[in-house]
Structures are given as structure tokens and as C-alpha cells.
Amino acid sequence: MQALRVVAEFFLTVCVGLSFGSFVTLASYRLPLGEDIVVKPSRCPKCDTKLGFYDLWPVLTWLVTLGRCRYCKAAVPMRYPLTELATGIMFGVLYFKYGITFQSLLLALLWVVLMIMIVVDLEHYIIPDQLHYVLLPLGLGYNASIGTPWDDVLNGFMLGAGIGLTLHFGYRYLRGKEGLGFGDVKFMALAGIWLGLKPIVPFLFFAGIFGVATGLLWRALKKGPIFPFGPSLAVALYFCITFPEVSNLFWNIGQFVK
Template sequence: MNIVMGIYIVILGLLLGSFFNVCIYRIPRGESIVFPGSHCTNCNNKIKGYDLIPVISYIFLKGKCRYCGEKISLRYPAVELITAAIFYLIYLKYGLMFLTVKYIVLASLLIVIGMIDLDTTDVYFSTTITGVIFGIGFIIASYFFNLGIGEFIIGGIAAGGFIAVIILITRGMGWGDAEICLVCGLFLGFKLSIVMLFLSFIIGGIVGIGLILSKIKNRKDYIPFGPFIAVSSLLTIFLGEYIVNYYMAMF
């Protein structure tokens, strides 16, 4: 753990978090995530570089567009801060290692995919295929580092396949959920994928029942499952090995 490195990781998280905001907004609208540059969604004015500094610009602009005064959602700085915090925690736990890079990429994919699913209840193939390509890339890199690859190939097939079976039997989930689990399995490997699936059903169940009991949703409403997979995968990155060891110790 090195303070300068830690600061770099936080800045990287803030900058990428800002980019993820663009992805979360534009991908469901079918817009390019690169062009044009950032503009106000209300008055369409191009936003200058000095107004695009993550979190800081939001504070200086008091959460309003410089040109038209339209309120900027608190979600933008929140996503930037959450991304930076997750990156920093991954670095704190894994140091400067191969796993840090891999988990930062997985967390990035999950933030974008999870937030889009929360907004639209849709999972976009362009996002999950990007995840599969990165996942396979890390498996190839693992092969060259002699880190073992079977665990990850099986993890992807098992996690995605498990959800596919649930879809075929119950029709209660979407194919997007199977795609997200395939991506998570490729990154997490078989053992941690079991933890991830277990956590996502527990958290999804608790939140789902809570939403129905509090009458925010009724029983027929569609509750997207992707955000639960995303949260569970992030928890698995931090707690998965403890949960696996705990269960191993029981038997």
C-alpha cells in the first residue's frame, strides 16, 4: 500500500466514473459513447473541460448547468465517488497485482451494466459482449502467467448456464441476466461464482420482498435482477474467499 499509488487509483476511479456516467446515459439511447463531447441534456451547450472535473465541478456549479441552470442529477458525482471508492478498496485488498487490474475491469463493467439495468430494466448486448471479450482476455493472460484457466472457463459456463436453466424452467429472469452471470463467472471463477449466485438470490429476495411489502412494487412488477448480480459480484470480490473458507471449514 503506497499513498501516491492510492491517490492515482482514486483519480483514475473518478475519471472513469465520469466516463461511466456517459456510458450509462448514452448506451440505452443508442448514442456513441465517444462523440460528440459532453453537452447539457437540457440546453445542448457543449460543456467546457473545466466544468467536467469529477465531483469538484459539480460542487462549484452547485449542481446546475452553467448555461441554462438546469439541475444536474446528484447521481453523476455519486457514480464518480462510488467508482473511486470501489477501485481504492480493490487496491487496498489486492495491492498492485494482476487480480487488482482484473477486478477493477469487472467492477467497471458491473457499474455500467448494473446502472443501465436499474434505469431501463434492459441489459445491452454491446456491454455484455465487451465483458466476455475482457473476461477471455484475462483468461488468456492467466494462461501466460501460469495462473490456471479451467476454474474461470468453467465458472463462466456454470454461472451463465445456471441462469439459463432457470430461464427455461421459470421464465422469471431475462437472458441479459444469464449474460451478466457468464461475464462474472469468467472473471470470478467457479468457486466464487457459487458465492456470487448465492448472494444475488439472497439479496434479490430480501429487496424484492421489501419492495412488495412496502408497496413500492406489486407482485406483478418486473424487478431487474442485474443490479443484484452486480452488487453480489462486488461483495464477492471483497468477501468471497472468506465465505468459501467458512463453508469449507464447516465440512
């Protein structure tokens, strides 16, 4: 009976995640255009047909229609079902790690915002300010709910902002052009609020590694010298927050090496 309940709850959580994934694809399409993301009904961006009940099933619609709009046959990019799938999977991971709790709810919302940020930054090379406005109260609420001391939150914020600003202005001073965008700097300060002082160090470490990987990938794909850093920051933050043991391991290895 217990196993059955776990399977049912897991299945339900992943389905909720897939639906939020649909919201992510919608929001990441509309936010950079300055469009409303809540009340406006979904339409095909090509033929403008209002989408109905059968057109809005996450992943499934894309599979059944073989990735085409039912009305005008325009191709629906594969990133739509992939985004939905990634959101669903991460909700599932949260269920196994934290169960159905207030903490996993806040972490699920964090992942929704981060997914929007990843998709928008990959496509437009910007991090919309609206996302920061959501991440700030969410991060403060998260720390209040798990009882993080407030001086730790403040120290994390100052370290994140300090390193971000140093990289931003340092690069500009040394190379005469922008390296780290201001959206990234704001996000690093916010990551400090979410993480607190100690875990922000492994966060920056992992973000750096992911960033180098993205840079190499961008070069291999011949997408130009500038690459988005937001996705690396987002993935590093999600993993450092969801798996605090990773950042503990980081410090333990540091102790060991010393």
C-alpha cells in the same frame, strides 16, 4: 517516505477512479440511446450546451454548482456524483487490496463495466449486449493472468449458464411470464467464466440475497412488481472476485455445518 508514497498513490488511484466514474455516467446515459460513447463531446442533455473544462470535474462540479447546469440551471441528478464517488472508492479499495498491478488494472476495468451495467439496469431494466462483449475477453484475460486452469473456467461457464437458463425457462413454465431476463442469464454465464466453478456458488448465493433485498426495496418504493436483478449480480460478482477469501469462508462454513 514509504507512507507518503502510499498516500500519493492512493490519492492518484482514487482520482483516476473518479474520472472513470465520469465515463460511467456518460456511457450509462448514451449506451441505451445507441449513441457514441467515445468521440462525441459532452453536452447538457437539457440545453445542449457543449460542456467545457470547468463543467467536467467529477463530484466537484456537482458540489460547486449545487447540482445544477451552469447554463440552463437544470437539475443534474444526484446519481451522477454518486456514481463517480462509488467508482473512485472501489478503485481505492483495489489499490489497498492489490496495489498497482496488472491484476488490479483488470479488476478496475471490470468495476467500470459493472457500474455502467448497474446504472443502465436500474434505469432501463436492460443489460446492454456491448457490456457482455467487453466482459468476455476481459474475464478470459483475467483468468489467464492469474493462472486459472481452463477446465475450471469452462465448468464455471456451464454451471452459470445452466442455472441461469433453468431459472429463466423454469419461471416462464411455472408462472407463464418472464422472471429472470435473458440479459441476466448471459451475465450469469459470464460470471461463471470470471469466477470458475467453486466461487460461482457463493456468487449465486449473495446475488440471491441482494436480489431479494432489491425486490423488497422496489416494493417499498412502489416502483412496481418488476425489479432489475443486474445490480445484485454485478455487486456479488465484484465482491466474490475482489475478495476470494469471502468465497473460501463460505465453503469453510459449509464444511463446518456438515
